[in-house]
Amino acid sequence: MEWLSLAQEALPVLLKGAGLTVFFALSAMVLGLVLGFVVAMVRLARVPLLAPLVAFYVSAMRGTPLLVQIFVIYYGLPSVGIEFEPVTAGVLALTLNVAAYLSESLRGAIAGVDKGQWDAAQSLGLNWWQSMRHIIAPQGIRLAVPSLANSLISLIKDTSLVSVITVSELMMATKDMIAQTFQPLPLYLMAAAIYWVLSALFERVQKRVEQHYAKAYQR
Secondary structure, three states, rough: OOOHHHHHHHHHHHHHHHHHHHHHHHOOOOOHHHHHHHHHHHHHHHOOHHHHHHHHHHHHHHHHOOOHHHHHHHHHHHOOOOOOHHHHHHHHHHHHHHHHHHHHHHHHHHHOOHHHHHHHHHHHHOHHHHHHHHHHHHHHHHHHHHHHHHHHHHHHHHHHHHHHHHHOOOOEEEEHHHHHHOHHHHHHHHHHHHHHHHHHHHHHHHHHHHHHHHHOOOO
């Protein structure tokens, strides 16, 4: 009964924090997809000057912890005159981080498209960019769906790190409730359950998207 009353008291607070968690995850995923696609295209097209720069960006983002990146953006940049609100800093850090991983997923998937598709595009008189836009990229995105969905699910869990910059997402809301009730075990279990439910929901979305793209290949 004690846990039940605790759940009744804590759930509204935790669900409010979960709403901010979903906001962070979806915002970073949408922005990260756009940035990741641009980065992937620059690297695949081997654009002079830009390709080495974005390759360095991808290496730096994948080679350093997300927590450090959050600290650099929120606590470090103000020392050089660049300052962000906590929510903005959180979205920016998550976006820059996930975009690096998404760019590699997209690049690998596009590179995995059969070479015959390129030959077919060239036989139609399409240049590199037209071939990529109309033929290669759509097929590559279909191949990348499982990897992109996994990145989104990981992103949902990574949002817990923005609690270090005082953003009241799910993890921070849980810590606040623990400070008030001194009941860490049930509250952490509730938070874990909410993360699990969110991940399961996005897994369902992933399957729907995969089924949608698979229709074009069904005989």
